[in-house]
Amino acid sequence: MIRYILCLFYIFPLKASDQNRPNVIIIYTDDIGYGDLSCYGATNLQTKNIDKLAAEGLRFTQAHCPAATCTPSRYALLTGEYSWRKPGTGVARGDAPMIITPERYTLADMFKTDGYTTAVTGKWHLGLGAKDQQDWNGLMTPGQRDIGFDYSYIMAATGDRVPCVFMENDRISNLVPSDPIEVSYTTPFEGLPTGKNNPELLKVHPSHGHDQAIINGISRIGYMRGGNKALWVDENIADSITVKAVKFIEKNHTKPFFLLFATNDIHVPRAPHPRFVGTTDMGPRGDAIVQMDWCVGQILTTLDKLHLRDNTIIIFTSDNGPVVDDGYKDDAVEKLGGHTPSGGLRGGKYSKFEAGTKVPFIIRYPGKIKKGVSHALVSQIDMISSLASLLKISLPERSAPDSFDEWKSWSGKNTKGRKYVIEATNSASLSVRTAQWKYIEPGSNAYKYDKYTNIELGNDTIDQLYDLKSDPGETKNLSIERPDILKEMTTLLKTIKESEATRFKEK
Numbered sequence: 327m328i329r330y331i332l333c334l335f336y337i338f339p340l341k342a343s344d345q346n347r348p349n350v351i352i353i354y355t356d357d358i359g360y361g362d363l364s365c366y367g368a369t370n371l372q373t374k375n376i377d378k379l380a381a382e383g384l385r386f387t388q389a390h391c392p393a394a395t396c397t398p399s400r401y402a403l404l405t406g407e408y409s410w411r412k413p414g415t416g417v418a419r420g421d422a423p424m425i426i427t428p429e430r431y432t433l434a435d436m437f438k439t440d441g442y443t444t445a446v447t448g449k450w451h452l453g454l455g456a457k458d459q460q461d462w463n464g465l466m467t468p469g470q471r472d473i474g475f476d477y478s479y480i481m482a483a484t485g486d487r488v489p490c491v492f493m494e495n496d497r498i499s500n501l502v503p504s505d506p507i508e509v510s511y512t513t514p515f516e517g518l519p520t521g522k523n524n525p526e527l528l529k530v531h532p533s534h535g536h537d538q539a540i541i542n543g544i545s546r547i548g549y550m551r552g553g554n555k556a557l558w559v560d561e562n563i564a565d566s567i568t569v570k571a572v573k574f575i576e577k578n579h580t581k582p583f584f585l586l587f588a589t590n591d592i593h594v595p596r597a598p599h600p601r602f603v604g605t606t607d608m609g610p611r612g613d614a615i616v617q618m619d620w621c622v623g624q625i626l627t628t629l630d631k632l633h634l635r636d637n638t639i640i641i642f643t644s645d646n647g648p649v650v651d652d653g654y655k656d657d658a659v660e661k662l663g664g665h666t667p668s669g670g671l672r673g674g675k676y677s678k679f680e681a682g683t684k685v686p687f688i689i690r691y692p693g694k695i696k697k698g699v700s701h702a703l704v705s706q707i708d709m710i711s712s713l714a715s716l717l718k719i720s721l722p723e724r725s726a727p728d729s730f731d732e733w734k735s736w737s738g739k740n741t742k743g744r745k746y747v748i749e750a751t752n753s754a755s756l757s758v759r760t761a762q763w764k765y766i767e768p769g770s771n772a773y774k775y776d777k778y779t780n781i782e783l784g785n786d787t788i789d790q791l792y793d794l795k796s797d798p799g800e801t802k803n804l805s806i807e808r809p810d811i812l813k814e815m816t817t818l819l820k821t822i823k824e825s826e827a828t829r830f831k832e833k
């Protein structure tokens with residue numbers, strides 16, 4: 327008998343701390359700007375669940391995502407490597423192959439190898455399957471389960487890109503074999519209407535792009551045919567991914583779990599469920615924010631119900647800064663009504679200015695981290711190393727090359743944070759900021775404003791240097807006046823760019 331028990335311990339070694347290891351939930355929202363939530367100053371709408379999270383946790387005022395668009399931010403979040411070191415991490419098409427390859431160590435691997443059960447639900451947008459070998463009607467590998475997730479229920483790319491289907495554990499959910507799906511980003515399918523040719527079929531019209539396949543009366547980027555039973559209903563996306571997240575928590579609540587809950591809100595097309603329509607005076611963009619807040623509420627309620635509140639770390643943040651008109655005529659501009667999505671920062675999504683990457687960031691870990699507000703400079707690039715440090719996990723050699731252990735800042739013990747944060751966009755030139763200074767590298771200025779959204783991109787042929795302490799809106803370029811600081815910042819950026827890694831010394 328004793329031998330049998332010892333044997334069991336050998337097969338399932340229990341960590342001394344097993345019972346106490348916290349669950350971790352990252353709520354990764356889409357296109358939520360620094361000023362979009364009431365706990366960050368918005369007054370035209372109320373985000374009561376996120377406000378509760380902020381009141382019970384630590385709310386950061388100087389937090390950054392790694393890049394000003396989705397795919398590169400998500401790449402950096404999951405790998406701990408800056409996206410600009412890795413070509414091919416720009417905004418991915420809906421039929422892009424998997425960008426993070428299986429041999430790569432990821433945030434999910436970190437949890438999984440430490441005995442956590444891991445899941446991702448919601449927006450993916452990091453590619454799927456192998457190049458030129460994608461099988462939309464079969465098993466799509468490599469997928470999330472090859473990079474450390476035990477369970478996945480995802481949208482392949484974005485709401486505005488085909489295929490408009492959910493994938494559960496690497497297969498299209500609800501696909502009927504007699505109605506296979508086909509996807510193309512180059513050629514329309516003969517006989518099928520498009521947004522361009524059949525605007526009369528649309529319930530929302532594009533303002534730019536988004537005029538290809540029509541699904542649910544909304545035209546998208548890319549063409550698709552078939553898979554009719556599997557198509558998502560836009561108004562139900564938030565419910566679908568939340569239900570799957572809640573089920574995952576309920577099913578796995580007796581052992582430590584990690585959940586990446588990646589909302590579709592508030593990316594375009596914004597089509598909130600009818601019960602949220604009109605909850606703000608701001609049209610679909612405002613209503614989508616309230617819907618996203620409701621999703622957060624569902625997660626909080628589930629934790630309370632299962633008595634997991636105290637032993638679960640929740641990190642709430644966004645993948646990039648805000649955009650108002652991102653391609654559909656959805657009244658977002660007309661009904662803004664004085665709301666400032668960027669919270670007064672310059673630029674927005676796509677931009678090198680602060681609104682591109684400075685985002686809401688809230689951590690709740692009841693009783694374990696300080697409640698209140700932190701002005702420490704933090705970045706999502708540090709997710710892997712900071713959580714590894716908290717959980718006492720040693721990272722494999724040469725993994726997460728740019729991710730620092732900032733748990734002391736994330737838990738409120740260190741009020742300064744990182745020495746610097748790198749901000750990336752879709753262009754080659756980068757920005758670096760410290761607590762006080764922001765430097766934007768010169769590059770092409772062919773586009774001062776994004777040609778679709780009219781967002782100021784921060785592109786220029788000259789050096790830009792701003793004093794964020796006295797000039798958070800980046801209005802006065804001090805590159806000529808302060809050659810000393812300019813030198814410091816250019817040297818810092820050069821060193822980081824020339825190295826292969828910042829966490830460890832490359833060999």
Ligand code: NG6
Nearest residue numbers: 395396397417484534535652653778
């Ligand atoms: C742009 C799309 C925009 C959005 C963005 C990706 C056009 C004209 N614009 O190319 O609508 O989909 O890509 O957003 O097609 S992200 O948040 O996923 O990075």
Ligand code: CA
Nearest residue numbers: 356357396645
């Ligand atoms: Ca985004």
